[in-house]
Amino acid sequence: MAGPQASGGRKSRREAAPAPIGRRAQGESFSASFDQLQREVREACGRERAWEARVVAGVRAALEFAAAHPGEARALTIEASAADVAVDRQDDVIAYFTDLLGDAAPAGKLFPIAADRAMVASIAMIVRSHLVSGSVRQLPELAPDLAYMVLMPYAGRAGARRETGSAGSSDR
Numbered sequence: 001m002a003g004p005q006a007s008g009g010r011k012s013r014r015e016a017a018p019a020p021i022g023r024r025a026q027g028e029s030f031s032a033s034f035d036q037l038q039r040e041v042r043e044a045c046g047r048e049r050a051w052e053a054r055v056v057a058g059v060r061a062a063l064e065f066a067a068a069h070p071g072e073a074r075a076l077t078i079e080a081s082a083a084d085v086a087v088d089r090q091d092d093v094i095a096y097f098t099d100l101l102g103d104a105a106p107a108g109k110l111f112p113i114a115a116d117r118a119m120v121a122s123i124a125m126i127v128r129s130h131l132v133s134g135s136v137r138q139l140p141e142l143a144p145d146l147a148y149m150v151l152m153p154y155a156g157r158a159g160a161r162r163e164t165g166s167a168g169s170s171d172r
Contacts, residue, residue: 030080030089033072037065038096051104052163055150058100059123060143066127070136077128094120101150109153119150 044061045054066073080089097120105116123146130136144164151160 029072029075033069033075034093034096036069036072037062037076037093040065041097041100045100045104051106052151052155052159054104055101056143056147056163058097058104059147059150060140062097062123063127063139063143063146066131067137067139070131073127073136074131077124078131090124094124097123105154110156111153113153119153122149 041058041061044057048054048057076093077090080093094117098117101116101120126142126146127136127139130139148160148164151163155163
């Protein structure tokens with residue numbers, strides 16, 4: 001029988017993988033995680049008056065949530081869209097944040113280069129990739145750049161840079 005010693009003290013991927021949880025437990029984990037994320041983002045956004053500051057606070061709160069609660073973030077991303085899940089619940093998360101952005105942002109964009117849903121889905125993909133690579137603790141460092149990505153179509157480069165402190169290439 002080959003144990004950890006046979007592979008130089010390391011466990012194989014199969015041995016290290018957590019046991020799968022049932023669909024009901026996955027659903028409960030998703031719901032509890034989603035409720036917690038929504039609460040933390042609402043609280044962060046609620047402390048701000050200007051829509052731009054609410055967007056920055058929301059992006060930062062979502063990334064800080066993922067860094068502080070990687071298990072819950074995994075339930076909302078990777079496990080929510082797993083092949084054995086009957087319904088892709090990650091779409092619920094993306095739809096929620098797309099609606100939140102739509103409620104906060106002005107009706108028109110200065111640069112209609114990206115749909116709100118695409119920007120939110122991009123952030124979700126970045127969170128997923130950091131969960132998979134094990135670098136989830138680095139996510140809060142990305143908040144200024146990701147908030148800039150969301151703000152720029154509405155506020156322009158200078159406005160997005162002003163709100164996020166992120167470096168843009170020009171003042172348009």
